[in-house]
Amino acid sequence: MRRLSYGDRSMLIIIYILLSLLAFTTFYPFWNALVISFNTGRDTSLGGVTFWPRDWTWENYSIVFGDSRLLGGFSISVLRTVIGTVTSILATAIFAYGMTKKELIGRKLYMVVCIITLYFSGGLIPTYLLIRELGLMNSFWVFIIPSLISVWNMIIFRTFFNGLPDGLLESAKIDGCGNWGTFFRIVLPLSGPVIATLALFTAVYHWNEWFLPSIYITTDNLMPIQPLLKQILNSNIVTEHVSSLDTAAQGQLGRMQTVTSKSLSMATMMVATLPIILVYPFLQKYFVKGVLVGSLKE
């Protein structure tokens, strides 16, 4: 290899330093939150806990998993993610398959109706009023029904279905398969990769989404984990605000217990992050393709 010039070498060194810094600043907050979640709250409040737990404990997690409200939040999140993903992927795939049929009357019009929604929306308030009038307030279905059909996913499914060999669908027809039969017996089993990709992204959306419940759900028993976590974090801010006024009293309070709101919220945060970390390797396998498909469509 050619020897690098002095200028090129110093530029490379700067690049390596900057990229290492970026990786560190991205990684450190996770690591620190993880460390705090395994450290006793009392010890954390003494300061200096950075890279490694000083006073190791499971206590924070046992409290999180013993709290009925948080457990309820997790089960709502799991239910929302599973039901939301399965129904949305299935409904969108059926919709997309219908849209690939050349003989479908009104196909062009239907497509225009879909595309318009990518550019225009009614905005927050009209949507909110609609959901209210439909009686979806404080209903689990508000997580599922409005996002059942995703136009983006429909376009991706449609592109994939169009690429399936015609002969295959033709032979299914000759064997006496109707359109629905062909879809469930031939098309769906052949769509493994695209279903996996879209399902992963849909699941991540459902798991992470926190704003819908914060406006449409007012009862605790339907609250997913993300808005609950938000409440906990905000109550943290309040106590911190108090603490800046009265440090001595706050310190007294902190010393009486080994668990603090900070250590608890870090533990909750880690549990809410865990599913994402678990699917991240799979996401990474697929998302480069996904982003490219999306940008081509733009």
Added chain:
Amino acid sequence: MAQLSVDRDFMPKKKLGNTFIRFLKQWDIQLMVLPGLALILVFNYIPMYGVLTAFKDYNIIRGFIDSPWVGLKHFEMFFNSPDFQEVMRNTIVISLLKFGIGFPAPIILALMLNEVRHMVFKRFVQTVSYLPHFLSWVIVAGMVMSMLSTDNGSVNMLLEKMNLIDEPINFLSLPEYFWSILVSTGVWKEIGFASIVYLAAIAGVDPHMYEAAEMDGASKLKQIYLITLPSIMPVVIIFMILAIGNLLNAGFEDILLLASNPILRDVSDVIDTYVYRVGIQNSRFSYATAIGLFKALISVGMLVLANWFARRSGNSLW
């Protein structure tokens, strides 16, 4: 063609009736798309029509149809309200900051990653920097709060150790820090993921050009400036047009979560969060819808304008 002429032979005059019969015959595929379309009509088109709430005095009890028309009253009310200037200033300043820093950042990251020859290191940086994109804003905000906390947050601990400050700074309660925190958090979350498209564009550049440049003795920096950047410019311009169309989306989730302290309202209220606050929290539906519509109109205008400029340089969206 053959199909068409056969149809004409059988039913020369009843074209509409013919279509209707064909429609009934293909009930199975219509049944695949019509329920989905119905959902789209309900959840996307009814709210579009509901934008007319902006020109009415919406009243929960009377409902949308019976509420009286009031013309531009709510628009005038917003323009004359004391909040108008502050909200517009915050929206413009925050979105310009986000655009000015958040738009070039992933391009620079992609250019830097492209120079790295050590593949393990490159994969590592990519893997780590893509991850925050997939995290909920709640979690990201939680991490920011924990990092910046006065209660032994890492940033305050570091600054204290370096003797830069004597007392921990309550970053998230002081208005002067809010914009920097907001913008850096946004960059932190999205820089990696946004760089993927640019990396893909860079990968498409013809390697012969670099070889030729190297023969001519061009430094790496010159190669980036004279080969890589011009080659990816079409992609950059397309994303820039899209970013300009989104310019008034100064932020929503991030601001709601990071500015949970009401002290910050003077610097954190942007159009979207203001719509949420007056519309949903204070139930002033018509007023909030009007503000939302005002924003949408400006956004469309800016997108068209940006596209017009881009078309003159030969890279337009449509």
